[in-house]
Amino acid sequence: LLLSHGHHDHAGGAAAVAKNIPIRRLILPQEQPSADIQALLKNTKAQLIYAESGTNYSLGNTAIQIISAPVGSADSDANESSLIVRVVSADGSIVFTGDATETEELLAAGQIQPGQVLKVSHHGSNASSSMPFLAAVSPQLAVISVGAANSYGHPGSETLQRLAACGAHVRRTDQDGALKITFDGSQVKCYSYRYQKEFF
Known part of the structure; x- marks a missing residue:
């Protein structure tokens, strides 16, 4: 799963996705995690990658x-x-x-x-x-x-x-x-x- 950034209209459904679909790798932007990203991180054990x-x-x-x-x-x-x-x-x-x-x-x-x-x-x-x-x-x-x-x-x-x-x-x-x-x-x-x- 790759997310462009943490705004709600881009990341708001990510936590629900993680609850229902196994994610092996999660690619995130280099920014302070939004509330939606924090909720996602609580629902996945995926390898976390900050994009470069x-x-x-x-x-x-x-x-x-x-x-x-x-x-x-x-x-x-x-x-x-x-x-x-x-x-x-x-x-x-x-x-x-x-x-x-x-x-x-x-x-x-x-x-x-x-x-x-x-x-x-x-x-x-x-x-x-x-x-x-x-x-x-x-x-x-x-x-x-x-x-x-x-x-x-x-x-x-x-x-x-x-x-x-x-x-x-x-x-x-x-x-x-x-x-x-x-x-x-x-x-x-x-x-x-x-x-x-x-x-x-």
């Missing part, structure tokens, strides 16, 4: 590449310590960004290889997904995890414009519900739980 930039882990024939693992200070926002991770196998690659800020994305842009799928940072906030980062990742598919009619106005129109400009096909959880990504040869396929439950 440039570190790779293997999971079968899949590589988990920690591109960026900022060290959070006691007074910093957890978004600033979000991990940026590239998961790659022979079939395809996905880049996860948590709630990484534009600054963290720009620092990672020079270190990251392209990813066919991008989990867009910070629910599509205009404060992330800058063009240099999108150019480095060059995603075919961009997935935005975002609540319907949220009070923040996510995803931002500027982010949607940047994603369109880089040629990414955008899918959103507020419109499609849960999304399932599969790789079929060189093709990326995306299924919507709202409209294609038979694939789940």
